[in-house]
Amino acid sequence: MVDERSEAKGPVTKLVPEGDERERLVCTDCGFINYINPKIVVGAVATWEDRFLLCKRAIPPRLGYWTLPAGFMEEGESTQDGAAREAWEEARARIEIGPLLGVYNIPRISQVQMIYRARLLSDEISAGPESEDVGLFTWDEIPWDEIAFPTVHWAFAHYRETLGQGEFAPRSEMPMGV
Amino acid sequence: MVDERSEAKGPVTKLVPEGDERERLVCTDCGFINYINPKIVVGAVATWEDRFLLCKRAIPPRLGYWTLPAGFMEEGESTQDGAAREAWEEARARIEIGPLLGVYNIPRISQVQMIYRARLLSDEISAGPESEDVGLFTWDEIPWDEIAFPTVHWAFAHYRETLGQGEFAPRSEMPMGV
Numbered sequence: 001m002v003d004e005r006s007e008a009k010g011p012v013t014k015l016v017p018e019g020d021e022r023e024r025l026v027c028t029d030c031g032f033i034n035y036i037n038p039k040i041v042v043g044a045v046a047t048w049e050d051r052f053l054l055c056k057r058a059i060p061p062r063l064g065y066w067t068l069p070a071g072f073m074e075e076g077e078s079t080q081d082g083a084a085r086e087a088w089e090e091a092r093a094r095i096e097i098g099p100l101l102g103v104y105n106i107p108r109i110s111q112v113q114m115i116y117r118a119r120l121l122s123d124e125i126s127a128g129p130e131s132e133d134v135g136l137f138t139w140d141e142i143p144w145d146e147i148a149f150p151t152v153h154w155a156f157a158h159y160r161e162t163l164g165q166g167e168f169a170p171r172s173e174m175p176m177g178v
Numbered sequence: 179m180v181d182e183r184s185e186a187k188g189p190v191t192k193l194v195p196e197g198d199e200r201e202r203l204v205c206t207d208c209g210f211i212n213y214i215n216p217k218i219v220v221g222a223v224a225t226w227e228d229r230f231l232l233c234k235r236a237i238p239p240r241l242g243y244w245t246l247p248a249g250f251m252e253e254g255e256s257t258q259d260g261a262a263r264e265a266w267e268e269a270r271a272r273i274e275i276g277p278l279l280g281v282y283n284i285p286r287i288s289q290v291q292m293i294y295r296a297r298l299l300s301d302e303i304s305a306g307p308e309s310e311d312v313g314l315f316t317w318d319e320i321p322w323d324e325i326a327f328p329t330v331h332w333a334f335a336h337y338r339e340t341l342g343q344g345e346f347a348p349r350s351e352m353p354m355g356v
């Protein structure tokens with residue numbers, strides 16, 4: 001019986017490297033150690049007057065559901081620059097980043113999401129390659145039953161909660177299911 | 179003439195992978211693509227009464243200089259858990275994590291540092307393997323001329339600035355040289 005996993009290439013073998021205390025994924029071909037670091041997701045609750053920017057996902061997971069413009073932070077940028085870049089990539093929206101709204105830890109998938117409040121600089125938006133559609137919705141128009149991720153619900157709740165507050169502490173993750 | 183770089187193993191070759199827009203480090207042996215993500219450093223300004231916890235570094239960089247307990251966030255933990263773990267690893271200190279004091283972006287080295295305010299649960303501390311010494315210093319006793327990193331200066335400044343404030347927005351990186 002052939003173990004198909006043994007044919008996988010790259011750092012797919014679990015080992016505790018010398019001098020380390022934790023199991024890491026190592027490549028038995030070339031010896032490369034893949035330290036898996038938590039990943040930072042940056043995004044924004046971006047508004048134009050009383051309307052909120054949402055993107056309908058053109059890619060899995062949660063294809064066809066609505067989400068905030070957000071994605072993995074890239075090398076060499078700040079969290080704010082990353083959040084603005086994602087709004088451009090996913091919704092062709094130019095935004096001005098405001099205060100840090102939430103820091104959502106999701107240890108199960110080793111993610112830290114950093115969501116900012118932001119203002120659209122114009123209401124000219126259009127779907128980027130990862131979006132099927134984009135839209136500006138009033139609070140009551142938000143497609144609440146077609147939201148892609150719990151973090152989007154959290155960010156909207158925290159947006160409301162901190163609205164009108166000058167300085168506030170960023171909010172944290174909520175129990176799953178909220 | 180032999181190009182020594184061609185003998186290096188692992189993902190050391192710069193290429194734009196198919197379907198990507200950016201250069202990544204790729205392993206030409208096994209095809210593994212090393213997406214370099216920004217790394218999260220978690221740490222704390224931890225106090226016992228009017229004294230601050232500092233660790234004298236036993237490892238490079240900045241060996242022999244004093245720093246806050248801080249280090250790379252690990253898989254499967256929250257930012258708060260990571261900051262508490264680092265205080266234990268570096269100073270055998272048990273701490274209770276408070277509000278987020280600063281989010282310091284350092285794009286040049288693709289780091290996001292998240293520094294919390296924290297309280298020591300006892301003044302029993304001792305040097306962990308990466309520390310040559312640990313200490314509890316009053317503000318005036320802090321070895322200001324022997325501080326390892328600019329971020330330590332920023333965190334102390336922001337600690338002072340936000341002291342006594344109930345709810346506050348986390349502070350940001352400062353121009354280098356401050």
Ligand SMILES: [Zn+2]
Nearest residue numbers: 027029030208
């Ligand atoms: Zn390999």
Ligand SMILES: [Zn+2]
Nearest residue numbers: 030205207208
């Ligand atoms: Zn390889």
